[in-house]
Structure formats: structure tokens, C-alpha cells
Amino acid sequence: xxxxxxxxxxxxxxxxxxxxxxxxxxxxxxxxxxxxxxxxxxxxxxxxxxxxxxxxxxxxxxxxxxxxxxxxxxxxxxxxxxxxxxxxxxxxxxxxxxxxxxxxxxxxxxxxxxxxxxxxxxxxxxxxxxxxxxxxxxxxxxxxxxxxxxxxxxxxxxxxxxxxxxxxxxxxxxxxxxxxxxxxxxxxxxxxxxxxxxxxxxxxxxxxxxxxxxxxxxxxxxxxxxxxxxxxxxxxxxxxxxxxxxxxxxxxxxxxxxxxxxxxxxxxxxxxxxxxxxxxxxxxxxxxxxxxxxxxxxxxxxxxxxxxxxxxxxxxxxxxxxxxxxxxxxxxxxxxxxxxxxx
Numbered sequence: 537x538x539x540x541x542x543x544x545x546x547x548x549x550x551x552x553x554x555x556x557x558x559x560x561x562x563x564x565x566x567x568x569x570x571x572x573x574x575x576x577x578x579x580x581x582x583x584x585x586x587x588x589x590x591x592x593x594x595x596x597x598x599x600x601x602x603x604x605x606x607x608x609x610x611x612x613x614x615x616x617x618x619x620x621x622x623x624x625x626x627x628x629x630x631x632x633x634x635x636x637x638x639x640x641x642x643x644x645x646x647x648x649x650x651x652x653x654x655x656x657x658x659x660x661x662x663x664x665x666x667x668x669x670x671x672x673x674x675x676x677x678x679x680x681x682x683x684x685x686x687x688x689x690x691x692x693x694x695x696x697x698x699x700x701x702x703x704x705x706x707x708x709x710x711x712x713x714x715x716x717x718x719x720x721x722x723x724x725x726x727x728x729x730x731x732x733x734x735x736x737x738x739x740x741x742x743x744x745x746x747x748x749x750x751x752x753x754x755x756x757x758x759x760x761x762x763x764x765x766x767x768x769x770x771x772x773x774x775x776x777x778x779x780x781x782x783x784x785x786x787x788x789x790x791x792x793x794x795x796x797x798x799x800x801x802x803x804x805x806x807x808x809x810x811x812x813x814x815x816x817x818x819x820x821x822x823x824x825x826x827x828x829x830x831x832x833x834x835x836x837x838x839x840x841x842x843x844x845x846x847x848x849x850x851x852x853x854x855x856x857x858x859x860x861x862x863x864x865x866x867x868x869x870x871x872x873x874x875x876x877x878x879x
Contacts, residue, residue, distance in 0.1 A: 555835025556828070558701045559638075561690030562645075564828050565683065566635030569648065572819050573629035580815035581621050587614040589816050594661030597668065602661050609658040627651060641692060648687045656680035659818070669726045672718035672774070672798075673806035674736060675822050682825035685710055689832050703836040708781045708788075711833045714826065715778030715795055719771045730766045734759045740808045748808065755805055773798060781833060788838060792830045799826035 556564065575581075581590075587610045595606030613620045631651060634644030656662060656678050663670060663678025670676035689703045689710075721727065734756045741752035759766060777798060780791025803809060803823020810820040 556831040566632045569632030573625045576625035586617045649684045652680045652683035671721045673802045679819045703832040707832045712778040715774045719774040796827045796830040
């Protein structure tokens with residue numbers, strides 16, 4: 537009987553979802569900067585295309601406080617695109633190496649934040665947020681802003697530096713702002729109809745390789761060309777991903793997984809995998825960076841804990857823990873009978 541009761545109370549395995557530590561963020565971000573530096577040194581980027589097809593378009597349709605500085609930056613770079621492009625590429629390679637090497641992380645973190653914010657303003661036009669048509673689907677709020685955010689999340693702690701330190705708790709807030717803000721952008725005029733999404737997919741197919749253009753065309757045809765059904769779905773999913781991160785346990789993990797799945801889907805159909813085939817891609821776009829942010833959230837302390845109101849640290853690696861099962865009433869009765877004194 538005791539053996540049967542023990543079997544009834546056997547532990548159920550629970551799979552913990554992996555997350556990033558601060559050191560993990562530093563390494564991932566370092567690799568991204570190295571990739572960006574190599575992309576910056578593509579042959580097409582050493583020509584006038586760098587200014588005419590990368591920098592100057594970032595200011596089109598933007599208010600003056602965005603378009604004017606972007607225009608001045610494009611004009612300056614246009615005087616000698618080779619010099620500026622090689623210089624930009626070397627800066628990004630140095631930032632990447634600095635983040636990968638532990639001894640130089642402390643200076644590489646603030647340097648990468650400053651560089652990323654400068655690129656976000658002058659190279660991305662603040663992610664096009666003031667242009668009226670930006671959505672997370674098409675790359676808002678800009679890859680460079682997420683670079684700066686991840687660098688801040690990976691900053692080593694002064695009081696307790698260590699490779700296994702979890703990311704700060706505020707990463708969950710940034711995750712919520714990303715997806716709730718994305719829901720707002722998706723509902724604004726200009727991006728709030730099924731037709732707007734279909735047009736985006738059709739435009740992305742232009743200039744893409746044949747295999748990828750076929751996928752985009754099929755998706756554009758499959759989408760209904762009228763109404764707002766797709767927009768409602770996207771808005772609801774983004775709201776769930778943003779609000780759910782403040783839940784406890786499984787709700788929090790599911791919200792982050794949902795957001796990462798959306799980011800990957802957006803990266804494929806809305807951002808064309810960063811258009812790496814164009815010869816003028818400067819970064820992989822926001823999809824992979826949003827996934828990194830989600831992994832940082834999974835590695836950060838949760839907002840709710842089981843006791844004492846203290847945040848419970850999330851797992852930073854894949855592991856299996858034991859969770860005792862709730863005993864059945866029959867098992868409790870048998871256990872009580874076996875423990876009662878003999879007559």
C-alpha cells in the first residue's frame with residue numbers, strides 16, 4: 537500500500553525554458569556587432585548607394601527634426617563614402633570584439649550604447665516612428681534602438697559581477713513597451729487594414745530572390761484584401777505578448793514565447809530576413825534582436841514570486857526540476873490508515 541501511495545505522489549518533470557545571463561547578452565550582442573561590421577564593408581556600401589539607398593531614405597516623410605539631421609549626415613558621408621563606410625565598419629567590429637572579450641566589456645557596453653543611439657537617429661531616422669507608417673512588422677522601432685537596449689541590459693553589475701548574473705528586471709518592461717507600442721502602431725491610420733499588410737508583402741517581393749518573392753506573393757494573395765481581420769489578430773497577439781510578461785510562471789513564459797514567435801514571423805514576411813541579398817543591408821533588422829530581448833526577459837527575475845513578495849530568478853539554462861504531484865484523495869486515505877495505531 538505504501539509503495540502504491542508513493543507511486544501516486546511521484547514527481548512530475550517540468551521543463552524550464554532557457555534564458556540569457558548578462559554575459560550571454562554580451563556575447564550575443566558582440567556577435568551581432570561583428571556581423572554588422574562585416575555587412576558595412578560590402579562592396580556596394582563603398583559607393584554612393586550607401587547614402588542614396590541607406591541613409592537618405594531614413595529621413596523621407598519624417599518631420600524636420602528627423603529629416604534635416606539625416607539629410608546633413610547623408611550629405612557629409614556622400615563626400616567620401618569609402619572613408620566613412622570603412623570607418624563605420626571598423627567601429628562596429630571593435631565594438632563586437634570588445635563585447636566578446638570579458639576584460640573590455642566595461643568600456644564596450646557604453647560605447648555600443650552611444651554608437652547605437654547615434655545610428656538610430658542619423659542612420660535609421662528614429663526607426664521611422666514619426667513617419668506615420670512604421671510597425672513592428674516592418675522593423676519598428678529600429679534595430680539600433682534594440683542594440684542600445686540590449687547593451688544596457690547586459691551591463692555588468694558593479695556590486696556583484698559574475699558570468700551567471702541574470703539580466704535586470706526592467707527588461708520585462710521594455711518587452712511590454714515593444715509589443716504594446718507595436719499594437720498601437722498597427723492600429724494607426726495607414727497600417728490598420730488588411731490591404732496595408734498585403735501591400736507591404738507585395739513591395740517586399742520586389743527585388744527579392746525568386747524563391748523568396750514567390751513566398752511573399754502567395755502570402756499577399758492569401759490575405760483578404762479588405763476589412764481589418766488580420767489587423768485585429770495582430771493587435772490582439774501583440775497585446776497578449778506585452779501584458780502577459782507581467783504574469784507569473786507559465787503565463788509569463790507563454791507571453792515571451794508568443795512574442796518571439798511573432799518576431800521571427802515578422803522577420804521573415806515583413807522584414808525579408810533583413811534583405812541580406814540586397815548588398816546594402818547594414819544589420820539583420822529587428823526580428824533576431826527582439827528574440828534576444830525575449831531570452832533576456834526569460835533570464836531575468838520574475839515580477840511575481842511564490843512567497844515574501846521577492847522576485848524569483850528565472851532559469852538561465854535548460855534544466856529539469858521535480859514538481860511534486862498533488863496526492864489523490866484515495867492516496868491520502870490509505871496513508872492515514874497506515875499511520876493509525878493498532879487496536
